[in-house]
Structures are given as structure tokens and as C-alpha cells.
Amino acid sequence: xxxxxxxxxxxxxxxxxxxxxxxxxxxxxxxxxxxxxxxxxxxxxxxxxxxxxxxxxxxxxxxxxxxxxxxxxxxxxxxxxxxxxxxxxxxxxxxxxxxxxxxxxxxxxxxxxxxxxxxxxxxxxxxxxxxxxxxxxxxxxxxxxxxxxxxxxxxxxxxxxxxxxxxxxxxxxxxxxxxxxxxxxxxxxxxxxxxxxxxxxxxxxxxxxxxxxxxxxxxxxxxxxxxxxxxxxxxxxxxxxxxxxxxxxxxxxxxxxxxxxxxxxxxxxxxxxxxxxxx
Numbered sequence: 001x002x003x004x005x006x007x008x009x010x011x012x013x014x015x016x017x018x019x020x021x022x023x024x025x026x027x028x029x030x031x032x033x034x035x036x037x038x039x040x041x042x043x044x045x046x047x048x049x050x051x052x053x054x055x056x057x058x059x060x061x062x063x064x065x066x067x068x069x070x071x072x073x074x075x076x077x078x079x080x081x082x083x084x085x086x087x088x089x090x091x092x093x094x095x096x097x098x099x100x101x102x103x104x105x106x107x108x109x110x111x112x113x114x115x116x117x118x119x120x121x122x123x124x125x126x127x128x129x130x131x132x133x134x135x136x137x138x139x140x141x142x143x144x145x146x147x148x149x150x151x152x153x154x155x156x157x158x159x160x161x162x163x164x165x166x167x168x169x170x171x172x173x174x175x176x177x178x179x180x181x182x183x184x185x186x187x188x189x190x191x192x193x194x195x196x197x198x199x200x201x202x203x204x205x206x207x208x209x210x211x212x213x214x215x216x217x218x219x220x221x222x223x224x225x226x227x228x229x230x231x232x233x234x235x236x237x238x239x240x241x242x243x244x245x246x247x248x249x250x251x252x253x254x255x256x257x258x259x260x261x262x263x264x265x266x267x268x269x270x271x272x273x274x275x276x277x278x279x
Contacts, residue, residue, distance in 0.1 A: 001026055005049035008031075009064070012052065016065045017142055018198050018219045018227075027063055032067045039063065066143040069218075073111035074162035075118050081213065081242050083266050086122050086227075089240050093208055094129060095237055101133045106207040108197060108231075109215040110139035113150030113190070114159075118184055119211075120189040138204060140195035147192045153182035197227050206234050214244035221252065227254040237270040 009029055010021040021028065033045045040060050042048055052061055076082050097103055107116040116139040139149050154214055160169055160180045173180040195204065197215065210231055216224045231241065232255035241256050243249070243264055249256040256266040 001030060001045050001049075004184050005046050008049050008053065009045075012061070013065065013068055014220075016198075017069050017196065018223045019069055020218060020220050020223075027066070031096070036060070036063045036067050051166065057060060062144075066145055069142050073114045074159065075114045075164040075212075077115065077118075077163060078245060078264075079163070081211075081264055082118060084242075084262060085209075086126065088262070089209060089265070090122075090126065090129075091242075093238075094133075094144060097208070102204065103133065103135045104207045105135070105137045105188075105207075105209045105211070106201075106204065106234075107137060107139040107211045109193075109212070110141050110147075110150060110192070112159075113139065113153060113192075114138070114155075114163075115211060115213070116190045117149075117153065117186055120186045121172055122174070123189070124186065126154050135189075137190045138193065138207070139190050140193050140204070142194070144194050147194060150190075151187070151192050153187045155182075156180075156203055181268075198223070200230055201234050204234065206236065207239065208236060209240045209242075210235060211242045213242055214247070216243065216247045224252050229255055232256060232268060235268050237268050239268045241266040241268070 006023065006029065013019045013021060029082075030045055032121050033048055036069065037045055037048050040051070040063070042051065048060065052058070052064070059116075085273065093103060105116075105119060107119065110116050116137050119137055121128060123137075141150070141152065146220070154176065155173075157181055160173065169180065172183050172186055174183070175181075193204070195201065212227075212231065216227065219227065228249060232253070235241070241249075243266065245264055249258070249266055254271050255271075257269050259265050259267050
């Protein structure tokens with residue numbers, strides 16, 4: 001791939017998805033867009049770039065964006081965030097919301113559904129504490145193809161072996177040929193929507209908990225700030241934000257604060273509190 005085509009494709013991806021690719025990632029474009037080229041009857045990634053230059057907005061463009069933004073996911077990824085959710089976040093919010101008995105959770109950039117289904121399993125395991133509660137899990141992703149896979153809830157043996165305890169596999173999945181399907185009950189606990197993090201999340205509503213893990217690493221500094229500040233506007237002052245282990249809010253936004261001793265878990269900073277503190 002020549003530099004002109006790389007620059008064109010990386011610029012398109014940045015505009016459409018926020019994904020920032022350095023020149024050292026040219027191999028990633030080649031490997032991921034090769035199958036896209038073949039799907040559209042093209043020979044090389046250079047042909048993809050040429051066609052997109054001629055016809056921006058064509059179905060090819062959507063396939064390019066989806067191929068480059070679909071990321072790996074697995075059940076109970078990194079373990080600790082889900083322990084925090086069960087042992088710290090959930091008990092505190094159950095107490096704080098006992099009058100309304102309502103809780104909304106957003107799994108952003110949910111990929112093939114392992115994160116929201118992990119949350120659904122934890123909530124199901126805590127059902128005795130959740131009697132009478134209305135809990136909504138909203139899961140979003142930029143890729144419509146990956147959302148279709150998530151809605152189906154069908155996973156390979158390899159996928160269910162990565163992080164999923166055998167007891168939960170046997171309890172919440174049924175075998176379908178050489179794959180495993182999560183129960184209809186848990187699928188019904190998650191609402192999937194196509195959403196681009198470069199846009200305003202206002203239409204999604206407000207959320208008590210937001211999982212935004214392993215997404216910011218693909219954005220530049222300005223985009224990280226914009227995304228985090230838009231998310232903060234959709235959260236109450238006692239809400240919780242999750243980021244990936246290699247991500248942080250430090251030096252990016254003052255709308256969230258690190259919770260002492262809780263890596264990857266952040267609390268919302270109320271703008272009114274900042275004004276009062278400054279005064």
C-alpha cells in the first residue's frame with residue numbers, strides 16, 4: 001500500500017470512527033481490509049482506496065469501518081472490573097436507588113456481547129437482592145454486523161472457554177451444534193443499539209454505570225476528552241465509569257475522578273462541586 005492510500009484510509013477511519021492509525025499500523029489495514037476487498041470483487045487494498053475516493057458513503061465504506069473497529073472481547077475480561085461491579089458498585093447503587101428501584105447500565109463498544117452478557121449473568125446471580133428492581137443494560141457498537149452477532153448470543157467453544165466459569169456456562173448456555181447459545185432470558189436483559197461514540201449519546205438517556213473499556217486507546221487526546229465529557233453529561237453525580245486498565249482520565253478531563261484503590265473505576269465530578277471548590 002502506498003503512502004497516499006494509507007493517508008486516505010486512515011483519514012476516513014478517523015473521521016468516521018475516531019480510530020487513529022499511525023504509519024506503523026499499515027499492516028493492520030492490509031490484513032483486515034484484504035477480506036473486504038475480496039468481498040467487493042476487488043484485488044488489493046489500493047483498489048479499495050481507489051473505489052472509496054470515487055464513491056464515498058458506498059456500502060464498501062461501511063464494511064471498511066466495521067472491519068477496522070471490530071475488537072476482540074471475552075467473558076469476564078480482566079475479572080477485577082466485574083468483582084468491583086458485584087462487590088462495590090452494585091451494593092452502593094442498590095442502597096442509593098432503593099426509592100426508585102431503577103438502574104441503567106451502558107456497555108459502550110460492546111463488540112460481540114460478552115461484556116453486557118457478563119453483567120447480565122452477575123445480575124441474575126444477585127437476583128435475590130434485585131427483587132422488584134427495573135434494570136436496563138444498553139449495549140452499543142459502531143458495527144451493525146457485530147451487533148447482529150451479539151443479539152444472537154451464539155459463541156464458539158473457544159469463546160466460551162475464555163474467562164467464563166464452567167458453572168455459568170452450564171447454567172446459562174445450551175449447546176447448539178459446535179457452538180453455545182446464551183439463554184433467551186439473558187438475551188432479553190440486554191438492549192442492543194448501533195451508536196458512534198463520536199456522536200452525542202443524549203438519545204440513549206442517562207446511565208448510572210458506564211462501561212467504556214479499551215476504547216479510548218484508539219482515539220487522539222481531543223477525541224478522548226470529547227467522548228468522556230459527553231458521557232459525563234449522561235450520568236448522575238454518584239455514577240460510576242469503567243475504563244480499561246491502560247486508560248485514564250488524568251490529563252484528559254476533570255469530569256471524572258479516580259476512586260482510591262480501585263484501578264479502572266472512576267466517579268463522576270459534579271460541575272457544581274468544581275465551581276464551589278474553586279470559590
